[in-house]
């Protein structure tokens with residue numbers, strides 16, 4: 001035990017918080033993933049476990065638990081690891097760390113209870129409204145949730161803000177001790193990501209605190225739906241980078257090391273993270289290409305910014321692959337492609353992350369289709385989009401996190417992984433399952449199969465796939481979903497059985513990749529966080545002032561006066577139609 | 586073995602998206618493979634790769650090439 005130098009040996013107090021955050025995220029993954037299977041089988045009419053009227057309760061839980069809870073709990077864990085490991089010092093005060101974690105837990109429980117109360121025959125009335133929140137993870141008006149849902153979200157987001165404060169505090173303390181040093185790369189990545197998280201969550205906080213929460217409490221009687229949508233998407237695109245940046249961080253600082261080499265370029269990595277800080281937020285309107293009430297010109301600006309964001313992703317692909325090649329050649333790999341064989345494919349951490357990166361490349365292609373203003377009209381709100389983001393957040397992020405867990409859980413517990421072969425099988429199964437599910441979803445979208453629909457089997461209407469049959473495509477979705485669920489079960493099994501293991505001496509040291517071209521090659525200005533934040537804010541002001549002003553001018557700050565819809569309570573189409581007419585005169 | 590067992594598994598896994606997408610791509614050229622034909626194609630490719638992998642690389646029956654070695 002004397003020689004071991006794992007994270008838990010260096011930072012035992014921090015390791016406990018990180019472990020708690022990881023387990024919170026695994027729990028969300030377990031519940032959310034199971035609901036994914038329920039949805040896939042329900043929609044394709046293979047087996048229907050639930051009543052279709054409860055579909056949106058399931059879908060809300062799946063979206064919130066996976067896209068918000070699972071991802072963010074995991075990333076606050078690795079960000080805390082990254083800051084402490086790269087600064088070689090603990091957080092300033094672990095009681096503060098525990099308190100933001102606790103705040104996020106309380107928020108999650110409140111949100112979760114409110115969503116799951118939607119399954120009850122008679123949801124209890126609290127604060128004069130029935131407890132439910134069938135509002136999907138996008139929660140914009142006219143859908144309305146119980147106030148607890150919004151309060152829970154606020155607690156969760158504020159918890160994440162305090163986590164950011166914790167990382168900044170730790171960095172400030174370090175800077176005091178090391179005034180002349182460059183910010184270590186992992187900390188740089190965490191801080192830039194946190195900065196755009198602050199910028200983008202400002203919009204959703206505004207939306208909740210000024211509009212949605214007062215509206216659900218009955219303090220104001222209406223809201224402007226387009227305004228709440230726009231504020232959501234102001235946050236909703238940047239949040240995808242909040243999920244993705246930790247995955248990128250893993251690819252930059254873990255993959256090169258696992259491949260046996262070094263990161264190709266520290267300066268390039270810094271440039272990439274600065275570009276994300278600048279461009280993550282001023283493009284949310286690309287989710288609203290089909291929204292009436294926003295002029296085409298603003299949509300065009302959003303599209304242009306989106307296309308610019310391809311640049312840092314392509315830089316990442318280049319740097320990471322170059323670093324892997326360098327590693328493979330260090331291990332004796334040769335030839336144009338022969339070096340690929342020298343990579344450590346037996347290692348589930350490596351293979352999981354590499355396959356996640358490969359799927360992200362595919363997601364990049366379908367993302368470019370989404371991002372094009374005109375071609376987006378073809379796929380908007382179809383299953384194509386769902387196929388796309390199961391490659392991004394559902395694989396590039398989720399699979400990277402699961403693979404990373406195989407390295408992190410031993411680091412923070414001091415226990416050896418229960419079974420590495422099962423882990424390798426698990427990441428391969430996720431890759432295979434997602435291939436089936438996502439490919440079929442993309443193809444469904446091309447013939448107009450809508451997303452967010454419990455029973456897309458319409459009478460008197462046939463979908464016309466350009467290739468294959470609807471039955472076959474549905475079977476492919478169901479098959480993919482089953483394989484994914486098996487993969488998920490294997491992941492959780494490995495985690496649970498690992499936690500029953502005793503402490504082990506064979507845990508690798510807590511390290512990350514060195515660099516071929518280090519921070520000394522990066523211009524000082526890259527570390528000027530104030531400058532980049534200021535530019536990011538200016539870009540946001542440019543992109544959003546005019547569209548928001550015109551939305552408020554046309555629809556009123558608090559809207560033309562519509563009532564909220566609670567979906568489970570109003571299965572009556574006439575009411576829904578009436579609402580639609582009120583929104584779109 | 587010309588590649589490690591793990592490497593072989595990974596290659597087999599990567600064949601699946603290639604076949605799935607290839608089948609869709611072919612249909613744009615009017616060539617429609619049935620599900621069974623698609624599965625057969627995948628199995629054939631994977632088998633071919635397995636045979637290639639276990640085939641001795643220099644005709645010497647028990648040549649054990651380490652995966653990290655050049656061909």
Ligand code: HEM
Pocket residue numbers: 033034036037039040043059060062063066067070071136137138386390393394395398450451452453454480481482484485488
């Ligand atoms: C076991 C694996 C999974 C399965 C079987 C699955 C299945 C599905 C299905 C069928 C839908 C579409 C429902 C519809 O359009 O009506 C869906 C939506 C969604 N999934 Fe998954 N999923 C899985 C994993 C994940 C993961 C890991 C994430 C994110 C980390 C994720 C995030 C989402 C989100 C955000 C939605 C959209 C919800 C909405 O439309 O409001 N899923 N999932």
Ligand SMILES: [Cu+2]
Pocket residue numbers: 236237240284286287
């Ligand atoms: Cu987006």
